Amino acid sequence: MMPLSMSGEGTEVTIHCVNCGFGLKRRLCDLGLYDGTRVKVVKNDVAGPIIIKVKDSKLVLGRGQAQKIMVEKA
Amino acid sequence: MAKQIMMALAGNPNCGKTTLFNNLTGMRQHVGNWPGKTVERKDGKFTYMGKKINVIDLPGTYSLTAYSIEELIARDYIVEENPDVVINIVDATNLERNLYLTIQLIELGANIIVAINMNRFAEKKELKIDDKKLSNLLGVPVIKIEAVDRIGKTELIESVLKAAKSRSKGTKKITYGSEIEEHLAELEKILPESINTNKGFSTKWIALKLIEKDKEVIKKILGLKNGKEVLMKAERIQEHLSQIFGEDVDAAIADARYGFIAGLIKESMTRPKIDKITMSDYIDRIVTNRFLGIPVFLFALWLLFQLTFSISAPFMDWIGFFFGWLAEVVSNLIATEWLSSLLADGIIGGVGSVLVFVPVIFMLFLSIALLEDCGYLARAAFIMDRLMHKIGLHGKSFIPMLLGFGCNVPAIMATRTLESRKDRILTMLINPFMSCGARLPVYALFAAAFFSEHQGWVIFSLYLLGIMVAIIMGLIFKKTLFKGLSSPFVMELPPYRLPTLKGALIHMWERGSVFLKKAGTLIFLVVIVIWFLSSLPFGVEYASQNSVIGRIGTFIAPIFKPLGFGTWQASVALGFGFAAKEVIVGSFGTLYGVSEEGLGKALAQTFTPLSAYAFMVFVLLYVPCMAVIAVIKRETNSWKWPIFTVIYTTVIAWSMAFIVYQGGLLLGFT
Numbered sequence: 208m209m210p211l212s213m214s215g216e217g218t219e220v221t222i223h224c225v226n227c228g229f230g231l232k233r234r235l236c237d238l239g240l241y242d243g244t245r246v247k248v249v250k251n252d253v254a255g256p257i258i259i260k261v262k263d264s265k266l267v268l269g270r271g272q273a274q275k276i277m278v279e280k281a
Numbered sequence: 282m283a284k285q286i287m288m289a290l291a292g293n294p295n296c297g298k299t300t301l302f303n304n305l306t307g308m309r310q311h312v313g314n315w316p317g318k319t320v321e322r323k324d325g326k327f328t329y330m331g332k333k334i335n336v337i338d339l340p341g342t343y344s345l346t347a348y349s350i351e352e353l354i355a356r357d358y359i360v361e362e363n364p365d366v367v368i369n370i371v372d373a374t375n376l377e378r379n380l381y382l383t384i385q386l387i388e389l390g391a392n393i394i395v396a397i398n399m400n401r402f403a404e405k406k407e408l409k410i411d412d413k414k415l416s417n418l419l420g421v422p423v424i425k426i427e428a429v430d431r432i433g434k435t436e437l438i439e440s441v442l443k444a445a446k447s448r449s450k451g452t453k454k455i456t457y458g459s460e461i462e463e464h465l466a467e468l469e470k471i472l473p474e475s476i477n478t479n480k481g482f483s484t485k486w487i488a489l490k491l492i493e494k495d496k497e498v499i500k501k502i503l504g505l506k507n508g509k510e511v512l513m514k515a516e517r518i519q520e521h522l523s524q525i526f527g528e529d530v531d532a533a534i535a536d537a538r539y540g541f542i543a544g545l546i547k548e549s550m551t552r553p554k555i556d557k558i559t560m561s562d563y564i565d566r567i568v569t570n571r572f573l574g575i576p577v578f579l580f581a582l583w584l585l586f587q588l589t590f591s592i593s594a595p596f597m598d599w600i601g602f603f604f605g606w607l608a609e610v611v612s613n614l615i616a617t618e619w620l621s622s623l624l625a626d627g628i629i630g631g632v633g634s635v636l637v638f639v640p641v642i643f644m645l646f647l648s649i650a651l652l653e654d655c656g657y658l659a660r661a662a663f664i665m666d667r668l669m670h671k672i673g674l675h676g677k678s679f680i681p682m683l684l685g686f687g688c689n690v691p692a693i694m695a696t697r698t699l700e701s702r703k704d705r706i707l708t709m710l711i712n713p714f715m716s717c718g719a720r721l722p723v724y725a726l727f728a729a730a731f732f733s734e735h736q737g738w739v740i741f742s743l744y745l746l747g748i749m750v751a752i753i754m755g756l757i758f759k760k761t762l763f764k765g766l767s768s769p770f771v772m773e774l775p776p777y778r779l780p781t782l783k784g785a786l787i788h789m790w791e792r793g794s795v796f797l798k799k800a801g802t803l804i805f806l807v808v809i810v811i812w813f814l815s816s817l818p819f820g821v822e823y824a825s826q827n828s829v830i831g832r833i834g835t836f837i838a839p840i841f842k843p844l845g846f847g848t849w850q851a852s853v854a855l856g857f858g859f860a861a862k863e864v865i866v867g868s869f870g871t872l873y874g875v876s877e878e879g880l881g882k883a884l885a886q887t888f889t890p891l892s893a894y895a896f897m898v899f900v901l902l903y904v905p906c907m908a909v910i911a912v913i914k915r916e917t918n919s920w921k922w923p924i925f926t927v928i929y930t931t932v933i934a935w936s937m938a939f940i941v942y943q944g945g946l947l948l949g950f951t
Contacts, residue, residue: 227769230348231769231771232531233346234343236531236532237343237344237348237381238343238771238773239377239378241532241535241536242529242532242536243536249565250565250569252571254667255666255670256663256666256667256676258565261378262378263374263375263376263377263378264375264378264773264774265565265774266771266772267662267666267770267772267774268770268771269666269670269675269769269770271769271770272770
């Protein structure tokens with residue numbers, strides 16, 4: 208298990224849990240990010256936000272947010 | 282049926298909702314605010330076969346929780362106003378996520394029609410959607426449309442008329458597992474009767490919201506007869522459920538919804554085995570590349586400004602020429618000297634000097650709208666996030682900043698897209714340093730008069746200085762007024778799409794008309810006041826040092842002495858600049874009593890190149906115009922921030938101009 212922010216570009220992962228406040232958690236949920244979702248990391252540079260593909264959409268997540276999402280290799 | 286039909290459009294952001302709205306209503310639309318909120322409300326209407334249909338464009342949302350104002354507004358509108366029909370626009374290329382809202386709309390009990398948009402893109406991705414099957418499964422009409430053209434339009438309107446007569450119930454099959462369902466039924470039974478109004482909203486939805494701890498619904502229940510009892514019961518159920526599901530009842534509910542959707546998708550959509558790499562993916566590889574991203578972004582900006590200025594230049598000339606001609610005709614026609622002076626010098630000259638900027642501002646907004654509609658601005662926000670992060674903001678704040686180069690008023694209104702209040706206020710505070718279109722003529726005048734060989738560079742340096750000051754102030758505010766964590770940055774990157782001219786034009790008009798309104802009202806008044814102040818007391822020479830205005834200027838002038846422009850004319854012009862910065866040019870014309878062509882020479886007698894540069898720096902940074910102050914007041918709903926803005930910007934402007942002038946003198950410039 209590792210944070211989403213550490214997942215390399217091009218890897219596919221499954222969300223294990225989201226460790227953040229109620230509000231953000233719900234927002235992520237509305238965008239299709241919740242426990243068990245499969246996510247593809249499209250872009251992850253060393254710093255700055257990351258881009259992921261979830262269901263059929265591309266999302267940008269701030270690095271801080273990506274650190275709070277724990278994932279497992281799919 | 283003589284009654285007008287009320288129809289609401291609901292859908293995710295970027296699903297083509299506004300495109301459909303524009304397509305249905307054309308230009309017959311009204312943009313305002315939701316009462317008491319700073320969220321845009323768009324109303325429009327059209328007639329079909331003699332039936333009047335009113336359309337309201339609800340804010341784009343992903344969900345119907347009470348998480349953001351937009352969601353609350355969309356939800357409240359559907360619950361309270363009970364529109365006859367709600368069209369739910371869904372993006373065919375992103376069906377699964379879009380249906381999440383659809384499910385919630387059905388649960389809410391709204392009379393919905395699902396309009397599947399962007400089918401062409403879905404076909405390209407080899408996604409095949411069976412609309413009939415989907416309609417059967419959801420229990421509501423499903424129609425394929427193309428919001429950009431007329432495909433499916435008639436069919437959609439026909440089904441709206443049909444649905445307005447008979448409500449479709451929608452599926453009852455969304456289940457949350459026996460555990461949750463049991464408790465939902467339990468809660469439903471004890472809900473006060475008064476909650477189940479004649480509107481026909483489902484009690485299950487209310488029960489569900491209670492379990493989700495929805496603040497707004499709880500508030501409403503509390504106001505009812507046995508509300509307390511219901512809430513106590515709900516709390517007990519929550520506790521019980523969180524023992525079963527861990528702390529996450531929410532996740533269990535979301536999971537059930539997505540589970541239901543996955544079932545729908547399986548039955549009604551076929552997709553290729555391997556996802557096709559789309560054009561969007563290829564473009565993104567270049568545009569968001571770590572090394573190429575910034576050069577591409579800078580090139581896009583350069584193109585934006587180039588296009589804006591080169592296309593608008595001839596129009597500006599024509600408008601300037603027209604007002605010059607008009608002033609001459611009027612002053613020749615009217616014999617009464619004071620009246621002809623008021624009309625020609627005051628009103629036509631003053632308003633004309635503002636309207637000259639309409640082309641450049643509209644062109645800039647048009648270019649930005651095109652960039653936005655094609656999807657690039659979201660990428661720019663991604664690229665800029667790293668920089669914006671340093672000043673405690675995130676990438677989304679970048680868009681209002683960019684709009685600031687056109688006019689700060691719509692730019693400040695654009696901060697509405699930021700979720701956190703802290704982000705909004707910080708973005709508003711530093712936005713005025715983005716040099717707006719109205720400041721350009723001042724630079725153009727001075728640069729031409731004093732820096733004829735390096736005009737472009739001088740003007741460029743001022744834009745850059747504005748950006749630097751904004752960054753530095755952002756850093757300072759982050760360390761002082763707005764301490765704490767930055768708000769989360771979560772944003773969707775929409776696929777690239779060819780923007781439509783109509784859509785971009787409407788966008789441009791919405792933002793640009795704010796500037797026009799300002800020219801029509803505020804500036805109109807100010808130029809009249811200026812004229813009177815310059816003409817009083819009676820018999821004084823127009824705008825001479827002995828006029829009221831000249832005396833005021835003479836009194837203030839010493840403050841600007843250390844900055845190199847301690848003349849009474851400069852003080853008066855800056856004072857007028859508070860009305861609107863572009864007025865400064867016109868005021869100099871009036872105060873020196875020369876036409877615009879002779880202005881350069883007149884200025885050369887009182888300014889040196891160094892003091893001219895210091896003056897431009899002051900104009901760049903000091904108090905944003907009245908309209909900006911008014912809009913900050915409106916958007917923050919308090920006087921605190923607008924007053925703060927007036928004071929702090931002036932202090933900064935004075936200090937920076939002081940550094941430039943005195944520093945320049947020390948370095949031996951003149």
